[in-house]
Amino acid sequence: MRTTHKNCDSLGRRLRGPQNRYVWFWAFVGPFAAGLALFTYVPLVWSVWLSFFDAHNTVTPTEFVGLDNYTEILSAPSFTSSLTTFAVFSLFIVPATYALSLALALMVHRLRFAQAFFRSVFFLPTACSYVVAAIIWKLSVFNGVRYGLANTVLGWFGGSDIAWLSTTSPPWYWLVIVTVRLWLQAGFYMVILLAGLQRIPATLYEAAAVDGARPGWQVFRHITFPQLRATSVAVVLLLVVNAFQAFDEFYNLLSTAGGYPPYARPPLVYLYYAALGQGQNLGLGSAGAAILALIIAVVTVIQARWFGLGRRED
Template identity: 80%
Template sequence: MRHRGAFWFWVFVGPFAAGLALFTYVPLLWSVGLSFFDAHNTVTPTDFVGLDNYTAMLKDGAFTGSLRTFLVFTAFIVPVTFALSLALALMVNRVRRAQAFFRSVFFLPAACSYVVAALIWKMSIFNGVRFGLANTVLGWFGTDPVAWLSTTHPPWYWLVIVTVRLWLQAGFYMILFLAGLQRIDPVLYEAAAVDGARPGWTVLRHITLPQLRATSVAVVLLLVINAFQAFDEFYNLLSDARGYPPYARPPLVYLYYTALGQGQNLGLGSAGAVILALIIAIVTVGQARWLKLGKSAEE
């Protein structure tokens, strides 16, 4: 009986495990191996260079500049998404009728492709001519059209990038917060009301937020990791037939042009990818320890 159970386990899990190993783990290990070789225009290099690719990447101003772009993007998107998704969850949780409808409406953008959303933002909403929705609204107030994606002083392109990412992911994190809210024991709110606590900020600060600590930590970690992995919206919003502009270039966009651009330096691109993965791991572990992930609210 035990052998039959093991047989059916591998029947169902085996294809998924094989696909995961073939299309995820093997390329990851191959990429790590390439980072130690001079791999111009080839994935089977023979010229071993040791840590030279890593040294070159860390000395490359464009790569370090892409990391600064990530920091700016994270400073915008993480707190704004956190606050908006929490606010949406609090509002939906208070709705007594049609809660499933509002939950679905706010979550629906999460099912949209990042590429499609970026093109809608670029072509329809923040088009750099007077026919875009944003410039049309500005025209009602007598303001000249704004070239949203090419204006660097002030950097209006951040408004476009942050709003499209916000629209795409706020609903997903709202669901996480909503699940956390629904696990809070109503007795806590009843006891607070008996003690004279006023509904609103006092209850939110002393009951709701402490009970949501584990969910909040998970949301922050996911937001930071997703910010590191930003590619689709940046590339589809800012690139054109002339290529990608020198500003607002996150790490993955830079590595894409390094590994698959004209030079096709796969060794250098792989080294940058390993560095980025290590940064993500260090930041994630550091955040988890600082925010005490896994500990209860009472500890």
């Protein structure tokens, strides 16, 4: 008995660590880890499990259907069309956001005064909700009547009013969707790129000046941009993943009392209506979510390998 008690005390001391550090670690991390497992990982596993069942109006189905949900959603024209919408959205938003964020980072980095002020100003829209920003864009900026900001500016130059969100030829709704996303996220990626700029040694610029490099484009092309390679790769990866997850701005900008229009429907909007629409086919929606997660993982890995993320630089 005495040996068992001694072993238990020894095990307890090892679990607590020196000066009870492990106890304090789990006291702070434990609730977060439990919440993450309960509200993130358990629903993810449950969704994958649900995708193999016929789950109409229930999250506890009993009829196993195998891969039927995956076959059905992959053969649905609306789902493949939503993937096309994502591709178009990515072609607009990824390079535009990167270019704008890099331009803002370069501008703030070169400031000699009030740098913190301008960094905060450009970062501030990141704190705004996507739902609130979409409503502001829809009701105040691109609301389609002559009192909207965009149409007011057009009127100054003699232009006619445009129904921005309902005009499909030309598709003006892309301008609304892309600009609200640019306004919301450019400041966040500006901060990341700004941190990358601040890590570039000043000696590189001094050596370039000694070698006769002209300040401006030449220095940016041969020194600044190559030194930002790792940061730029991380930013592009985050932009692509965020583009896959686009939902709030699309739904709140384009949906009306009559429902969502058939155009500009990204994958998450399609899955929302598939799982929570009239049929409430949660099995089909879960299958689509699993396919979308797999696509995101594959695209991220391909991008990381292509850009050499994590590769040791010479």
